[in-house]
Amino acid sequence: MTSTGSGPGFGPDLVEVFGPSQQDGGPELVQLLTPEGERVEHPEFSFGDGMSADEEAETIRGFYRDMVLTRRIDTEATALQRHGELGIWAQLLGQEAAQIGAGRALRPQDYVFPTYREHGVAYCRGVDPLSLLGLFRGVDQGSWDPADNNFGLYTIVIGAQTLHATGYAMGMQRDGVVGTGDPDRDAAVIAHFGDGASSQGDVNEAFIFAASYNAPVVFFCQNNQWAISEPIERQTRIPLYQRALGFGFPGVRVDGNDVLATYAVTQAALQRAREGQGPTLVEAYTYRMGAHTTTDDPTRYRLSDDVEHWKLKDPIARVQVYLKRNGLADEAFFEAVQDEANDLGHHLREGCKALPDPAPLSMFDHVYAEETEELRAQREGFAAYLDTFEGAR
Known part of the structure; x- marks a missing residue:
């Protein structure tokens, strides 16, 4: 999308990166893999550039494994909460592609500011899932060291992390790790939040500061259609990604259930930030198939037909169909991933119960x-x- 601003990073360069397709009646949703598992082309984004066919297949198999293991973390944690081992759990069921696509697009020097639901991104950054469980079990305040993984602590205050991310990104500018041309040095920040948080003042203030200072930050909104019980139609009159234009930076909407598209869009937005071209708003259009948290009863405010409709767009199933249809993975591969998921489930069950109470x-x-x-x-x-x-x- 083009910008009407006149400061650094505004102007024609935005058109070259993100193009005009998401305005003037063009296609709104970036998608590279359909719910039926078919690869499709997009005029501005692509997956696999610079990869050999074998490398591309291996990367997609890796995405599949990541999503299966992330879902297992989620389902095991939900079960542990039901058995009284966790006080609460924030589910991500259905949002695996949005998180894995964004998480795998990061470089080691990039920094992540999460909400309380980025279990898949935490997994991508090497955070032990038991550390996540310890937080929800109430035995620590987040036992991972952000310096080890460039992954911040979970933020419960809705939207506050976007301001933290913008300030950190501005610090990166002053540290001279933005726009140097060195791929091992240039860094960016990504801030995760939901559609509900987009209505918070902190988020809008973060947009203003990021635009004004051309901060190297990607605002990654997982629009899962529900701010607890409030539907997206009651929060905005326009698609969320279009809000970015009013602040002077580009926005793009991606199919958040398409891991290939999410990866490609996030990768482009992060690279743009690393090069010193400023912020981007990525709206990952997805759906929360589970509850907001384990204290929520979504049957009280949404229709079961909607959930069934979105199950047909399951992010894991579409990658599995693609791999099978194109002969890129055999049954042995899928069985091995399932065995790994089972081992992870056992590790989480036993490890959670063994977590010590704090002094x-x-x-x-x-x-x-x-x-x-x-x-x-x-x-x-x-x-x-x-x-x-x-x-x-």
């Missing part, structure tokens, strides 16, 4: 870089209280 005083450990007098007094007061109970520390 009560550990809540004070990482409040500040240096302990303040006030915090010290609070720690000592709580310690004295614990001492009134045998073995409480």
Whole structure:
């Protein structure tokens, strides 16, 4: 989409990258793999450029494996919550392609700011799924170190991470790791949020700052049609990706159930950011086939026919059909992936139950870089209280 702005990164260069197809009546949704498992062409985005046929097939098989394992993480965590082992769980059922496509488009030096549902992106960044379970079990506050994976801690405050991401991206500019031409150095930031969060003031403020400072950030909105019980029709009068134009940067809508298209679009947006061309809004158009969280009952506000309709667009099934139809994977491959998923399920079940409870005083450990007098007094007061109970520390 073109921009009406006049600052750095605005103008014809946006047309060259994202083209005019999503305005003036052109095709709205970027799709490279149909729900029936057929490859289709798009005028602006493609998958597999620079890959050999074998490399492309191996990459798609990898996407399939990633999505199957991510779904298993989700279903096991849901079951653990039902058995009282987790306090709550935010499901991602149906959104695997959006997360794996975006996660695999990242380079090691890129940085991710997630919400509380990016389990697939966390998996792509090497975060142990047990660390995710520990957070929802209430035994830690997110036990992964963001510095190890360039993957931030989950954000419960809706939309706040978009401001964090924009500030971090502006810091990258000042660190000189944007637009240098060195692919091992140039970096970008991606901020994940949902369609409900797009109505938050923090998100819109992040758009303003990112546009004003040409920050290297990709705003990745997983539009799963529901902000808990509020349908997308009550949140916006236009497609979400079109909002970007009003802030002065391009937006693109991609089939969020198409892992190939999501990968291609996110890869292009991230590369644009790394080169110093500024922010992009990616709207991954998908559907939440599960509940908002395990405390939600979606049958109270949506029709079962809608869910059945979207099951026909299942992101995993379409890749499986494509691989089988084109002879790119045999039954042994699919069985091996299923066996790996079963092993992962066992690891999560046993590992979750074995997670240790935290020491009560550990809540004070990482409040500040240096302990303040006030915090010290609070720690000592709580310690004295614990001492009134045998073995409480």
